[in-house]
Structures are given as C-alpha cells and as structure tokens.
Amino acid sequence: MSASVYLVMSGLLWGTGGLTGTEFGRVTGLSALAVAAYRLLAGGGLIVIFRIAAGTAGRARGGGRWPAGRAAWTRIAVTGLLAAAFQGCYFTAVSLTSVSLATLVTIGGAPVIVQVAERFRGRGRGAAGATVLALCGLGLLVGLPSGGPGSAAVLASAGFALLAAAGFATLTLIGSSPVPGLDDLTVTGFGFAVGGLVLLPFAAVSGLAFRPGPAAIGLLIALGTGPTAAAYTLFFRGLRGAPAGTAALLALLEPLTATVLAALLLGDRLSLPGMAGAALLLAAVTATALRGSPVAATAGPRRRSWRRTSPRPAGSSPRPPRSAARR
Numbered sequence: 001m002s003a004s005v006y007l008v009m010s011g012l013l014w015g016t017g018g019l020t021g022t023e024f025g026r027v028t029g030l031s032a033l034a035v036a037a038y039r040l041l042a043g044g045g046l047i048v049i050f051r052i053a054a055g056t057a058g059r060a061r062g063g064g065r066w067p068a069g070r071a072a073w074t075r076i077a078v079t080g081l082l083a084a085a086f087q088g089c090y091f092t093a094v095s096l097t098s099v100s101l102a103t104l105v106t107i108g109g110a111p112v113i114v115q116v117a118e119r120f121r122g123r124g125r126g127a128a129g130a131t132v133l134a135l136c137g138l139g140l141l142v143g144l145p146s147g148g149p150g151s152a153a154v155l156a157s158a159g160f161a162l163l164a165a166a167g168f169a170t171l172t173l174i175g176s177s178p179v180p181g182l183d184d185l186t187v188t189g190f191g192f193a194v195g196g197l198v199l200l201p202f203a204a205v206s207g208l209a210f211r212p213g214p215a216a217i218g219l220l221i222a223l224g225t226g227p228t229a230a231a232y233t234l235f236f237r238g239l240r241g242a243p244a245g246t247a248a249l250l251a252l253l254e255p256l257t258a259t260v261l262a263a264l265l266l267g268d269r270l271s272l273p274g275m276a277g278a279a280l281l282l283a284a285v286t287a288t289a290l291r292g293s294p295v296a297a298t299a300g301p302r303r304r305s306w307r308r309t310s311p312r313p314a315g316s317s318p319r320p321p322r323s324a325a326r327r
Helices: 003-028 032-053 055-060 070-096 099-120 128-142 151-175 184-203 214-239 244-250 253-265 272-291
Strands: none
Touching: 003 032, 003 214, 003 244, 003 253, 003 272, 032 070, 032 184, 032 214, 070 099, 070 151, 070 184, 099 128, 099 151, 099 244, 099 253, 128 244, 128 253, 128 272, 151 214, 151 244, 184 214, 214 244, 244 272, 253 272
C-alpha cells in the first residue's frame, strides 16, 4: 500500500474517536481530560501487551524488536510527551469555549505549522492551494461558537488550541524521520503508554474512578484500538513515504468523518454552509492524496542508451558507468 492510503485510513479511524470517546465519557461520567488519559493508556497498553505476547514471532521475522538504545527510548519519550501535550491542550481548549473553536484552531493550525516548518527545511512541495481550500472547508464545516464565552475565554482557548496544534505538528515532523530499528507499532504503543501516564495526574483532579461495566470496558477497548492504536500506527507508517505536510493535510479527514458519522448515527443535520465546507474539505483531501500517490517511473519517455544501439568496437574495454550524481 502507498503512504497516502495509510494516512487516509488513519484519518478515517480518527474520525470515529469523537463518537466513541463521547459515548465513553457519557457512560462513565468522566471528564474529557480523563477520557484522553484512558484513551492513550488503553491504546498504548494494548499494543505493549500484544508486543510482549508476540515478541518471539516478531524477532523471528526480523522486525518488531523490543526497543533498545538511547535513540529508541528518546523517541518513545518524546512521542509520549507530545501526545500528552496535544491531548491535554486540546481538551483544555474545549473546556474553555467549545469543540468547534478548539477543533478549528487545532486541526486547522497543524498543517499550517507543518508546512511553514517544511519550507524552512527546504522540503515544501507547493501545497499552499490545498491548504487554503482545506481551511476554508474546515471553517464552514465546523463553524464558530455563537454566544457564551467572553473574549478572554476565547483567547485562552485559542492559545491552548494552538499549543495542541503545535504538539501534533511536531509529532508529525518528528515521525517523518524514523529511528533505525524502531518500528511504528512499538513507537505508538510505548509512546502512548508514557503519554497516558503523564496525563493521569492532571486528569485525577476531575476524578478517574468509574464503574467498569461491560459497556464502559467495551467502549474503552474500542477507543483504544481503532482511533488510537491502529490510527496512529498507520499514521506513523504513512509518514515513512509521504511529506509531513501531506500527512498533516490528510489528518483533516478526522472532522469530516466525525461529521458524517454524527449525521448518519445520531441524526445531526448538516447546514448548507456545512455541506459546502465538507465538499471543499473532501476536494482538498482528495487532491492531496492523489498528489501523494506513487507515479510509475516509466510515465515519461525513456531515453535510449547508446550502448543498446551502437556496436562496441572489437577489443575495446567497456566504459565505466556514470556517477549517480550526474544522471
């Protein structure tokens, strides 16, 4: 599969996290920050348990080894801290104003930050048009909060949302340079376990206890598996073959998927501006995914080599191949 396919799959899975997490919070009575902490712990813990159980088979295949070395554990620690910062700042922004404003600034700001950073690194690929189109679509789809929070709360919420966007953008940029010998599943599992532990003291302020009934446990497993463990593993896998800017743009599938699921499963109605925003967002994501698709190496005309058309004089020695830098 191409890198774009992995990234699209991760965005679609992320979109299921909103409904699952909301339902888990409703059933358990936990705060949004506590749900985020349990989400990271569940996703990371499930992967770590799987890796321990399948460790022998993974080593026999030459992959999935237990993380070893300073570079591997540093990447895991950084991933965990960034995941905790991203989740914590985002849900703090939500608590100050609304989901719409926090989502608009966080999800919309991340690709902009990534692309600015890519420009400074000399890796930009001219995705400004798709970014503008996506941000316009996101604004129409999500909308802005009406009434309620004052200017101070809005500014504070926007500040935390920007910090969340910076956390996700940094996670994307770092993930685009994998550590040798450290696979994506291991980074996600151990990193998110660390992130969940970091969030626990902050989430404990609002309470962490809940009744572990079948519904609560099932929702927690679903939240930790699909939109967390699987989605982020696919995201890091896609980053191996796609620019960080492309990955950040394709992450905009999350609010689009969440909106469609809310309309189908919860009966939410999408306004005309929301429909227009969904269309613009889908167009931007599609263009980005198609631009990131692999192109056949034989798409253009191939030059015929003189070696195949010109006979070599008898007794002459073969000419050494040209340097790869001159091709």
